[in-house]
Amino acid sequence: MFGDPYLVRHEGADIDALIAEHERTPERAEQMLRAGVADHDHVAVESLGALARLGRAPSDTVALLRSTLASAHGVFRVRTAQVLCELTGVEEYVSEVAAVLEGFGHWSERIDAAIALRALPITPRSLAALHRGMLDPEPLVRHHSGKGLLGLAGRQSEPTVDGEDQAAWRPAADELLGAFAERTAGIHGDQASLAVELGPADYAAPYHRVARVYLAGTRLSGVDRQHVPTLRNIGVYTTYPDRAPGYPNLRVTLEQLGFDGLPESVALDDKATAATMDAVAAALDFDFDVSRWCAAEILIGDRSRFALEIGPADPDGAQLRACTVWLDGRIVTPFDNVAYVPQFAHSLRLDVDRYRAGQLxxxxxxxPTTDDLSAELLPDGMLQYRLRSQIDGVGDREGAVRLSVGEIVAVLERAVDVFDA
Structure with missing residues (x-):
């Protein structure tokens, strides 16, 4: 039904043959496609996507693919997420593709994920995964990850990450990622009333960013380089707990941010003001999320088994810090990898003490950082885990990995030392 087996293997399904078969015997064709999906055949998923574009796919195609995603791996996971993203418009499926590139499957699967990300919507996780892919030990994975970043940036040049000098990989990856630093830069709002002009993002130092505020046509004086977590909450500070986003409340917030020379009175539209503040928060969140998902300089442990990857500290406030938890070759903090350091470090210390006391x-x-993970370490050293999905209709992902108590304690103790430094 899919065409010549050799060509299908190398080029994918023969869509014309598929359509012809579906026209002749639609019930048989759909039955075979369902069997293929049940067998985790990525060609069956590609074929369902092709039929969906023509309006011929079964009505339960989305539900069918969602039901298989939790147990999907490799190319099948990539294709399933691709088709679901196309059919539903839900960008969360992009993270499913990114997870394959970030993981430890066969290098050909990671290449497939890198190629797929180039054709999917740009998200922080996809950019960070491609950046991480440029640090991959396999040259072809690095190459296609670089091409992915270039493609998403609208560039046609070839990446230069094929050398064996690992010290050169990260600067090359940082340079390509930097092409997106201007993506959210520019003026948000109306300078004649209220606007915030954001400078380029700095993915290596994400906690500060150039920001200028315009009020009633005048640029306010004050500190140009703002603290990002504070600036992104300008709307929260202005309206909390239930205040209107009018000028009197906004003025207090701007003064607290260090801006000077504010006029006594300005007529602002509440809806327009709220929209501007929401746009600023969304722009800052996008770029900060890119930074928090990128490969960090501090990696404690083995990502294929158990590791904590800790991002840079906030020089103006050490309470929040990116901390990605890896287990069995996958990120198990896929939705929230920002830890509240005082509480997080305290929890790690408590567990170290318990393990040393012979407890499990x-x-x-x-x-909250690990709320999506449920895991139990059995006395024989087998760690069984369940990773909850936040995508509607997608089940939990399960797995198991054998870890020693000594291995766990070593990672936790070193992480605490980093947080305490």
């Missing part, structure tokens, strides 16, 4: 505490009960 609930694994990774470390606060």
């Amino acid at each position: 505490p609930d694994f990774a009960h470390w606060g």
Whole structure:
């Protein structure tokens, strides 16, 4: 039904043959496609996507693919997420493709994910995954990850990450990622009333960013380089707990941010003001999210087994810090990898003490950062885990990995030392 087996293997399904078969015997064709999906055949998923574009796919195609995603791996996971993203418009499926590139599957699967990300919507996770892919030990993965970043940036040149000098990989990756630093830069709002002009993002130092505020046609004087977590909450500070986003409340917030020379009175539209503040928050969130998902300089442990990857500290406030938890070759903090350091470090210390006392505490009960992970370390050293999905209709992903108590304690102790430094 899919065409010549050799050509299907190398070029994908023969769509014309598929359509012809579906026209002749639609019930048989759909039955075979369902069997293919059940067998985790990525060609069957590609074929369903092709039929959907023509309006011929079964009505339950989305539900069918969602039901398989939790157990999907490799190319099948990539294709399933691709088709679901296309059919639903839900960008969360992009992270499913990114997870394959970030993971430890066969290098050909990581290449496939890198190629697929180039054709999907740009998200922080996709950019960070391609950046991470440029640090991959396999040259072809690095090459296609670089091409992915270039393609998403609208560039046609070839990446130069094929050398064996690992010290050169990260600067090359940083340079290509930097092409997106201007993506959210520019003026948000109306300078004649209220506007915030953002400078380029700095993915290596994400906590500060050039920002200028315009009020009633005048640029306010004050500090140009703002603290990003504070600036992104300008709307929260202005309206909390239930205040209108009018000028009197906004003025207090701007003064607290260090801006000077504010006029006594300005007529602002509440809806327009709220929209401007929301746009600024969304822009800052996008770029900060890129930074928090990128490969960090501090990696403690083995990502294929158990590791904590810790991002840079905030020089103006050490309470929040990116901390990505890896287990069994996958990110198990896929939705929230920003930890509240005082609580998070305290939880790690408690677990170290319990392990040293011969106890087996609930694994990774470390606060909101690990809320999506449920895991149990059995006496024989087998760690069984369940990773909850936040995508509607997609089930939980399960797995198991064998870890020693000594291995766990070593990672936790070193992480605490980093947080305490």
